[in-house]
Amino acid sequence: MKHAIPQRYAIPHRYATRPGLYFTEDGGADVIVRSETADQVWLCIYEKVDQPTAFFNDAIRIFDDSATPFINEIHEHAVCTRIIEPMYVRETLFRMDGPNYGLWYVHLPKAWDGMRYAYRVDGAWDPSKGLRFNPYKLLLDPYGKGIDGRMKLSPAAFSYQCDVSEDGKVRGSAFGPMSTVDALGNMPVSVAIDDRDKSKHDADPSHPHVPWSKTVLYELHVKGFTANAPWLPRELRGTYAGLAHPTTLSYLQSLGVTSIELLPIQAKQDELFLQERGRHNYWGYSPLSYFSPEPSYATAEAQRKGARAVRDEVIGMVRALHEAGFEVIMDVVYNHTCEGGVEGPTTCWRGLDALLYYRRQKGNIGRLEDTTGCGNTFDFTNTHVVTFAVDSLRYWAKRIGIDGFRFDLGVSLARLDGDFTKHHPFLYALRSDLLLGNLKLIMEPWD
Template structure:
């Protein structure tokens, strides 16, 4: 059968439905000898191609590729699978593309490709027509890979779940049909279907607060959802879920990978699953397992619609949707891996190869293969995929996993890479939020700050410096600090040393974070000094061993109230630094209420309650510590969003490219004694207490006071105005800053009580330790640098088991009232001089936000 002229828009790979009831199929393979389009139909239904195809019968000794070469269109029946396969010989290659026009096509049609060519593994060529391949541009996927010889292009056997055979041996003659996933066609011709979509929020970078979550793990145990919606796209779109996110105050939801995934070979051999999803099976199809059972039963189109409905719901609620995408490698892994798509279509073109051994793949990802972004067609493939998700699904931005691998030319990174230029110049993608993970495992793979405009980047320097300042340096004790004022100040002020390298590039390009999916949760950073990945089955050898975490004396949970209080204060210091820094903050889902993974810093295989968020606290009939932390974090997010100083994108100062600060009209720095730091102060890592004043052109100034030492410290705040406390990490353990020279900051007794205890007793106990605030301390012995020599207060409420902290809501009101009382001017005793109203005592190891006020 002669193929009619293809429709004019079928100039790129993909399956395009046409007005005659058929479809144009286009696929790329620059080195194949022949390509066939395979359409699968059930044998108990009439075939749509009966008039066009010649039926083939089993003929022993004649391989499949020889039989299907005889006719332009042929079909065969596979009784054991209940499937009829019709194969259409494609025309080509025409500039690397193969074409065929299907006389009939339908929504939900299951199909794939078979490709014939040379078998020469030592030169990287592995064509095998016995393997049914996914359409790289397919919009839907059905089925899963079986760990069986059929999945591999080379001869092998699977014994006790292990693959045995040489990837450089003979070609496999086993048909993969029925053992591998297949593509599903989705009719996407309606150009008006998104006309009624809600407006995208289009939140400016300067007002963005990112929240990273896993679609399944976020709601898998959500008590507000019916069972059938838990762990699904629909569950994330549920009003109860959206309400929680709004109450938290974040603006942009960053979804961990939702593209169709397949478990890596080594995980399949161990009987494990890739929970995170950084192992892409198809770059146009959503992961079906995150859809409701109802949508899954209705097919790929219903799964995709559930994703679209989720994005619409998030938009209607005011959230942007950012997708974590993995274009650096595929699920096929190294040459020993299965053949599902790219390896069988054109391995030479898709994958980078070792220069010294072309039969082996270059691997800068740690996953066995690396996409070759020096190939224009690979760049085009990625751009087409991204445009599809943005235009058809409604995604507002993308976070690129191991982005350094996407920007390597001849093996070396360059910010002038064609792929980066393609993203910048694209009329759709160039206006979205584009975030890079700026490292990989290749040569000189750490590239933080080097992607240039308009890309934002994950800032691991912020992560590490903040953890060291508040965790490992504190645990190491005085005189052993590694991060001092200059390093933390640089991070607070937007990391200009990394991001002020490109004209017009602002602080918002720095995605600040202290925890993300890859590593310990924020709470675990304060519970564990070592990783605990034993449950992963890799003898605790997986995951990073450098976490900059601290256990404060006990590894793991403890009932010791002193240790528990120190941990809570440390967690609030981390969150406070994150949300009070210039740049774009990113929270890991669950950190706002103290989620734990029990020390596992690589939970990618933990598709179970260890990695799912535990929401049991939400419906407790007492004020849980999770709820208290959530309220504290939400309050701080709200404060950040209300302050003009954070609603800009430029740097307040280009800090330290030469190791020195430049004067700025937008930021001022102070030591505790009220003086400005000298050059030697910036280079002294033992200087850990300072204040950063952010000046506003139109509104009030704010002051961020960092007390990084383990004793209450007296600060002399700028005297040109008064100051009022807006937030302090110290309130997490019942303390707050206090005006005047005091022997300790104000401390409130928070009483632990089980539900049902007498409220009057509780209220009385809660006020027992409120100190007097109407007179200064006698002879406070302030040292020349402003540090208080008085005994540090205990970082704990009195007689409380923090492992089961039960504090009534009224008690938090006492803390807030104490902050107000502590901020009142201190009255002088008769005959004494009037105290300085801008002298404050800061609790040990705390970060505090002040706003400008009248005296």
């Protein structure tokens, strides 16, 4: 029998209508995630073993050598914790309350900036019907503002049973049995960033707001543009800070351009076929997180300090570009994710609620509709997918200071019954939004 969730973890939630992690005045946080078809969701917090845990008084200790399987134990206890000695990490799991209109909740009495966390989700395993829940897998917060770690090509990254051969190829059937390999240590996790500071926009230069008739776009790759810049010190080459360097800004001004369009800077992950070949996605069109900036473009010092420092470097870059008179446009990829087809890894959306997020083949619900050539397609006929994308765009515009967006494969975002329509709800949502509707919005027509 399950133990009831302690009242201190189940207090009313101020942000009950929006997923995400919200710091609260009591020193804790409200945490909400959407999964309409899961049976149970857990919030997992990761702490170093050599530091006191923040949840000592409430968490039940579970052990690896217990006669009861790990997955069964976490179902039994409202809050439980385990220590993984080889990784020098403590995992504390909070059984979330729900679903309430598809949302799962928990209130943490203690939460801190830089807190590492992820989700585990249990439910039906029926790949032929598109159901691929697996509590052994760690899932990123779709609304997570920071990210730590990278995927390792191993059986732990996949929800189905598979092996990785000596030549790096994944062997197994995506429609076979569920994997029971724990993903901890092999997958990235989310990082909480407390951005409640009301002075965050102090000294922020005014946005240029260049009229369309005078706009001259200059598209560049943050890393590629600065990687070999002779005027930059070596530690700034290939970084956000390198793009913000005064000499870089002077060079861009000399070109006569008005608006800098950045190739994707949202966190990315290499596609499976590239990982199997030991290659990398240089351009960034394989999104891993829509709220987190790509850490590898930050300076080594920022990467060492963590997710907040990476985010601050991005904000500093945008402010410097504004100060120099440039608009900042972001190339964004909402048409597909890095999870690829059903044979791909499970990092976030597939494990949370694949039926909600991804389009399905009409004659075979177990397979994904692929209008992007990348294995999957976000389902923008679902209201919650539209809301997720709009929330992400508003975050980059409001918190980071972005002036506009260029939508990769824009046609794929505005399909109803398979065909593009200029009357799509997503397009109306963009134009009617008080913030986004006043920004530069560019839709790539290629399909």
